Amino acid sequence: MINFEDHEHFEIPDELPMLPIRDLVVFPYMIVPLMVSREVSIGAIDEALARDRMVFLVTQRDMSEEFPSPEGLYRVGAVGMIMRMRKTPDGKIKILVQALAKAQIGEFLRVRPIYYVKVQRIVEPPVSSQLESEALMRNVKENLERYNNVGKGLANDTMAVILNLDEPGRIADLVASNLGLKVAEAQDILEVADPLVRLGRVNEFLSKEVEVLQMQQRIQTAAKEEMSRTQREYYLREQLRAIRHELGDNDAKTEEIEELRERMERIKLPTEVQREADKQMKRLEGMHAEAAEATVLRTYLDWLLDLPWTVTTDDNLDLVLAKAVLDEDHYNLEKAKERILEFLGVLKLRRLAEEASSAASGKRQKKGPILCLVGPPGVGKTSLGRSIARAMGRRFVRVSLGGVRDEAEIRGHRRTYVGAMPGRILQGMKQAGTINPVFMLDEIDKLGADFRGDPSSALLEVLDPEQNDTFRDHYLNLPYDLSRVFFIATANLLDPIPAALRDRMEVIPLSGYSEEEKIAIAKRYILPKQRDENGIPPNMVDLPDAAVHRIVTHYTRESGLRNLEREVASVFRKMARRIAEGETKRVVVKPELIHKLLGAPKFLPDDTKERNEVGVSTGLAWTQYGGEVLKVEATAMRGRGSLTLTGHLGDVMKESAQAALSFIRSRSKEIDLADDFFGTHEIHLHVPAGATPKDGPSAGVTMATALYSLLSGRAVRHNVAMTGEITLRGRVLPVGGLREKVLAALRAGKRTVVVPAMNEKDIEEIPEHVKKQIDIRFAEGVDDVLEVALVAAPSRGARAETNAKAKRKSGVAGRHAGEASGRPGPEAAMIGASAEARRVPRRFGGG
Secondary structure (H helix, E strand, C coil), rough: CCCCCCHHHHHHHHHEEEEEEEECCCCCECCCCCCCCEEHHHHHHHHHHHHHCCEEEEEECCCCCCCHHHHHHHEEEEEEEEEEEEECCCCCEEEEEEEEEEEEEEEEEEECCCEEEEEECCCCCCCCHHHHHHHHHHHHHHHHHHHHCCCCCCHHHHHHHHHHHCHHHHHHHHHHHHHHCCCHHHHHHCCCCHHHHHHHHHHHHHHHHHHHHHHHHHHHHHHHHHHHHHHHHHHEEEEHHHHHHHHCCCHHHHHHHHHHHHHHHHHHHCEEEEEEEHHHHHHHHCCCCCCCHHHHHHHHHHHHHHHHCCCCCCCCHHHHHHHHHHHCCCCCCCCHHHHHHHHHHHHHHHHHHHHHHHHHCCCCCCCCCCCEECCCCCCHHHHHHHHHHHHHHHCEEEEEEECEEEEEHHCCCCCCCCCCCHHHHHHHHHHHHCCEEEEEEEEEHHCCCCCCCHHHHHHHHCCCCCHHHHCCCCCCCECCCCCCEEEEEEEECCCCCCCHHCCEEEEEEECCCHHHHHHHHHHHHHHHHHHHHHHHHHHHHEEEEHHHHHHHHHCCCCCHHHHHHHHHHHHHHHHHHHHHHCCCCEEEEEEHHHHHCCCCCCCCCHHHHHEECCEEEEEEEECEEEEEEEEEEEEECCCCCEEECCCCEHHHHHHHHHHHHHHHEEEEEEHCCCCHHHHHHEEEEEECCCCCEEEEECHHHHHHHHHHHHHCCEECCCCCEEEEEEEECEEEEEECCHHHHHHHHHHHCCCCCEEEHHHHHHHHHHCHHHHHCEEEEECEEEHHHHHHHCCCCCCCHHHHHHHHHHHHHHHHCCCCHHHHHHHHHHCCCCCCCCCCCCCCCCCCCCC
């Protein structure tokens, strides 16, 4: 080994073989072992050994580069002396090198087969300030002692050398070579020539390393203290448990487990559930009370024991009492009540049969009915479910499915997820507390689906009587019996419900209410309810039938009752204010006062706004909110003989318009049209409320009537509404939703409705008081419709006068063969005003 004091007397050649090294920066005075395997490095060592054993050591920039280029090497390195060399059996060379001095590459003399460079020795400048040098060296030595104290110290002999040195440059190089710096950081220090600057940088790195080590030591100490504290607590808790056990007292964990076991024994769980509960209980007993898994297990066991597995309520199968309850809670809805009573009757007989079969075989057949109440909003679907529960003496649970898009909302989440919990079905069962509640799935037609799954598919198992006795929630992962649950689903439309799900339910349609029914319901239910909710004293405010009728006809136009209840509530609120301000006399709200309380009427009877017009007919449509009345307008103008359809019509409705036009064209001689009329005139058919989608086949007769009126000049009676699908032969085919359409016509002030003759069987669904107020005509063909809908044909003189007035008013003369007989031309047809319509899809096809 070369003495540090004597190495400066070595003469360093100007040209040396260069050894590129990786992952290491060699400082002067440093003794380092190297394993050499690359051909260029082995060649450099051989060259050095053949000469004076000196080699130039330089670090390469990219450690992964096998054959670095001159640009891939740092320029500053160290001249080293090869002290020992030994070849290994695998062809590599192991050398021990001692760095003598710092130097830099002046020029690359040779690159292949070995690096040969011209080197320039770097001479350190003298120390500028002895005082600064002494202070900096003391600071470094103190930091080194702190570095040793925190656990990552230098070797004793190295420390002894550093403490005895009084040269800042040597101290900086020796400390830097032992700090374990990154290659780039160490190279930056090596390239600094000024010893004080170099020692200052080393001191910065040393101080930072000391702070990191101290922080690491504090973290380790805190972790050890926490472990010691936890172990101490565990030891003390075990001692406390033993003491309490000796005293006959139990700790909180034991009490909790005992409580869970008592609940398990009281509930009498099914065999498979009992086995799983015992298994989880044993796991809980073996865990520490503060463990995270213990909380998950406790929550799981709580759900397992809170669910009703065997608890039932006794059904009240007295059909007379059930009918009385249904009649008390709901007015009319006779068909729905009848179907519900039929279900109760079947349940009663099946209960007797089950008792007999269970006595003989020990098995019990148990399947709950699954109903689906379909109807417009506000007709009482949800409240009907509550009445069913009250009539049967069962608990009632309601779960809203509107907007649910995640399958886990129905089946629950698996316990592996943080915050997992059962789905809405088992949550509802827990809320009910019995295994046979009336379970309402509200708004089942509003279910959605996205990347998280399809909730309607998860409901297939819930609503299938053949499967729901072993329903498995993802959270419980145990079979749960839903077969005794009375499921009732509600929907506004059947179309959005998947066919497989719809097939599992018994559909009960609920239609809208007539004006008389709304008045009766308001008297029996709405007025007493709103009187109580608004704090009106008894006999202080009287709302007679005439006033309620005014609200129904002028402020609401709906199938249900929600808007009616809102308007009645508004009247009572205004009356409550008057009473609160000091009114003491009894107030009778007359129809004339309604305008002052509720403002201008929102709807006016159609007979006050309309008159008989040519080319304007009234059709009946069906929507999810009930029946609607829509106008169909037709006009003609000179053109290329095309048919224009507007009003946001669907494909089926457009085809109906084509069929109606084809039928009218086949009657052109009867109407007395010129042979080339349809080739020289354009027909425009429009259905107002253009922002509202409309579709369905039952507008066929309405369109045919409007076209026939336009081309014949005969006006359509404004108080006649019609519905029916048309064929090319002029036959009128049946449609659906007849009850809602007739009620819509009555609400709109129509007094005559033309319906297909094949729908005569559906007239039974229409209440008798409605039949007395409206004239229902049956039509087998379009001729029957035209006979009722069109006014009588005017005389020749009257036709001529009407034609002249139409020409003067419109400024457009209709010219075709029909004018010779005095009939007004199609261009003179007047366009009727369209009624305001809700922006919901109209389906002329009906339900």
